[in-house]
Amino acid sequence: MGFSPLAINEGLTVVLSELASNDFTGIGISMGGGMCNICFSYLTIPVVTFSLQKAGDYIDQTVGRSVGESAVRIKKIKEETLNLAKDPGNRIDTSLHIHYENLFNTVLKSLQKSLGESTNIPRLTDGVPMVLSGGTVMPEGSLEKFKKIMKDYPLPIKISSVRVAKNPLYTTAKGAWMMAQT
Template sequence: MKHSNHTPAIGLDVGTSRIVTASKANDDFQYKSQLNAFVEVPWSKMTEASLKREGVPYVVSGENTGKLIIVPGNESSRFADLLQTESRRPMNRGVLNPSEPQNAAMLKQLIENLTEGERRQGLPVYYSVPAAPLGAEENLTYHDASIAQILRELDCEPTPINEGLAVVFSELEETNYSGIGISFGGGLVNVCLSYLAVPVLSFSVGKGGDYIDSSAATITGELTTRIRLAKEESFQINGHYADKLHQVLNVYYDEVIRATVNGLKEAFANSRNIPKMGKPIPMVLSGGTAMPKGFRDRFEKLLKESEFPLPLSEVRMAETPLNSTAKGALVAALAEL
């Protein structure tokens, strides 16, 4: 059936922690997201019955003794917590996780679920890809090509977009897409300086939310899933700590912010290709790791102390930090159509 309000394209944020889609129907942006994770356990009648009772969506795969129950996406977190186990992750540090044999298959399943009802032959999908780490020519070709392949198998027409640039497209229309976009994600921090919608300089920093979770877990002895839930529910960066966990989280948050500030300083000090902007430009912070209250203030303080060389008009949060990358990818797609 053909709808008159079909989205003309989809923006897809292929994040280490979450996959987000943006589409547009009747002039409104709409978002959907799934945790980029799953839990797999051997099938048993009991397990299947309890999942049914708990209302947890699952998939059964394999046959006979190889039969498995897979809980993909958002519900995997609750299921992992119930089983006191860690969820498995299709991606790691911004790219396909080389030690997860189901990496591409699970990604495909999650993207398929998220785009259900919107896919059609040749639908343009702009998907986010990370930038190379500062000073390294990391090979992102395999990751990039794998995502493109998955999208083609789903009948879509894939185009990659740099993650930091997507943040600029999402948030900086008022400066004609001049400014610095930063996405603080699960696996990486992605930075892009854009001048009139042209990406002038971009890089990634290999520390994000997962680094905070796993580092804190080694100190407190808890599962990383537990740490992540605590971090998302009640953590703020304000110098006062209710308990040991919050104090530990603060230490690693500072580490992520410092690594990013150092990256910014190094990238902008070394580059002879930075155009003369004429006037101060804005810097926008997005991504789940930037969500806790107090993050922006702490970041700006450490950035100021580093004597960042470029004049900034402001350092502000993105409007909806969890959706900026997907929205910006869609904005890029719509501009090309």
């Protein structure tokens, strides 16, 4: 067919898409529907990668079960009106806040553990950026909530900045395309 398929961690695609100005060094976190994929990359080399089977669909389903609504309805609320920077106004919003906090805690605890256990972490003099992508991080206030929770999980490498990708829904596709061009 003229090509050879290559598996790539979605976290690395975030790094490739968003961190060219940092020599492709940093942490990419893709929070999609089914999984969270995380990668710490150093000069395009994936040093630590892992995935968690907990993401947006998990939030939709568990919130739906806890409040007696369909996951489809919860997803619609999450995508259209959820603001994680504001106090929740009803039981659905309250449950969404709780489950987002749970997801972010799980991601950050796993990142802390994975980086702490790795023997491959290069010596860095400067901090590295962290970029979040995927539909799960699109609700307003997601970044602020993630940063707040991150304070509870000191990492063995310094983080210079945390931001959401420029186009969170297309970041992994762009990074995979960039990898395919090499």
